[in-house]
Amino acid sequence: MSTSAPVSVAVDVMGADGGSDLCLEACRQALQSDAALMILAAGEQALIEQRLAAWPSTLAARIEILPAEGVLPADAGAASALRRGQGSSMAVALNAVAERQASAAVSAGSTAALMVLARQILGMLPGIDRPALMAAFPTARDRCWMLDLGANIQVDAERLCQFARLGHVALTALNQVRPRTYLLNIGSEPGKGPDAIREAGRLLSADPEIDYLGFIEADRVFDGEADLIVCDGFSGNVLLKSAEGAMRLMFGEIKARFSGSLCGLIARPRLRQLHDSLHPAGHNGAPLLGVRGTVIKSHGGASAAGFAHAIGLARLEAQRNLSGAMAARLWAEDWPSS
């Protein structure tokens, strides 16, 4: 039994592709593995009550229902989320953070909707215009963090610099070390790539706070020389998903070539371990940085175990008070005003 103080996490239990049953199963797994966790489940009250009736009472007692009027569709855009999303399960979960009922919110719903609703409901950290999704992935040395991952598909140089600041203050707060920071580009020479990236490179080179080391190409990202990669949300999404697809292809081929052999049998646990340690999808849950509060985005298609992992991450980041630490650093340090 953990002796930590209880932490309340608001969970949008309607937003995942797998529906509310998958989300509630994830809540059950998260509660079971963490005795100090409380969950505020945002969704359709009657439906959640019916499901909870089948739960052991000790677990059901640690869930409180936050009634919501509906759910945003998985492909909801920013405009329709702002127009019609106010009573949605996603907005209700975010409001619980704004009103300090919960220390963090988790949703597997539309990224565009989560970005605009979190911005509207929680407000932004000082000097930051737009939230960005950050996630870690494995490298040959340790791991590397990257942002943005799909929240902002087209960005200018100033937004790229804001992402660098967000990643910098988040990782400095988490690890007490200044992250070695790079801009993703299609060449490492200063003249390479689009105007916005070259201009961001010039601005970051002149910023004494950030340990900016230049451009990095997508293959070198996995070598481990970078702690933080800054990019627009389109490229970040392509990089992460391409690595996922390439690894899935390789695991499939390895399985096919080794199956049925003694060597295959011996190798299986080692390959499984490798798969789990490398596969980016194994680490579900990306913090939405830049808003005033802890918000975790889960993959829409996550499994119950994956969604439970995102809930656990929300609990961890809330306990660390990452958002508060970031706000303090952004206020304290002498960042250029935007």
Place this chain on the structure above:
Amino acid sequence: MSTSAPVSVAVDVMGADGGSDLCLEACRQALQSDAALMILAAGEQALIEQRLAAWPSTLAARIEILPAEGVLPADAGAASALRRGQGSSMAVALNAVAERQASAAVSAGSTAALMVLARQILGMLPGIDRPALMAAFPTARDRCWMLDLGANIQVDAERLCQFARLGHVALTALNQVRPRTYLLNIGSEPGKGPDAIREAGRLLSADPEIDYLGFIEADRVFDGEADLIVCDGFSGNVLLKSAEGAMRLMFGEIKARFSGSLCGLIARPRLRQLHDSLHPAGHNGAPLLGVRGTVIKSHGGASAAGFAHAIGLARLEAQRNLSGAMAARLWAEDWPSS
């Protein structure tokens, strides 16, 4: 001994990161493995003559030197290539194609320089504004082609449609089957992604020639449902290099986990075979589509064997007269004028 008619390929022997020695070693390997190949070596005459003096006379007799005044730097941009590139080894190789001395040209020099010089020296196919690099990579079923791969970093909807047309006519000419064509995006729903991609999706849906099937995400690219992926050069470069880096990471981890074990010894040849079949870098050489003539871009950092592979590819495409077949189709078919 092959009985095919001899094919002459013009090779820029100065442009690779490994220098002229690597390029000439690649020429030697290519000539040795293909008795019907002739090479026109564009570069510094005295230097090439000196190297050829050490070759067996039967091989040296199949190389003709095209004297060039200099070499463009690896990071040469479009503007400096147009200003100072006219007498360079790259331009000399392209001129040999324009003047029909050679059936194809190969260079490992700057992509931006190759694009503008090929466009200027060879001219464009009907209805096409800008050349694009296309390459194949392995999937779970067979392989998939993608363009653009770095020649055009920012493109509008019309350019994306031109790339789709280029890939369509090239693959139809090569395989006699209409390729299943997708646009790379960060979601598969029609409302997802940047304006240019959504607009290109609308235009391609209305095009009766192209078998356009919608958006595809970067992980599904490796599943094998697509024959042709269309994207801007930045995203294409990120996708391919990310897959390369992820696979390199996996091979490194597998090696580390299996080394020293009997299972590792048994597995080694199978893993090597897998590496060679999957690794995108194993298939060096990308056709530059859209220009009037066959031009192959090699990786700047290719090995001698890799560069020899690119020379072999140039010979194959010249023999197939890919560029001529594409021109005929672009003239014949009722494409929307741009």
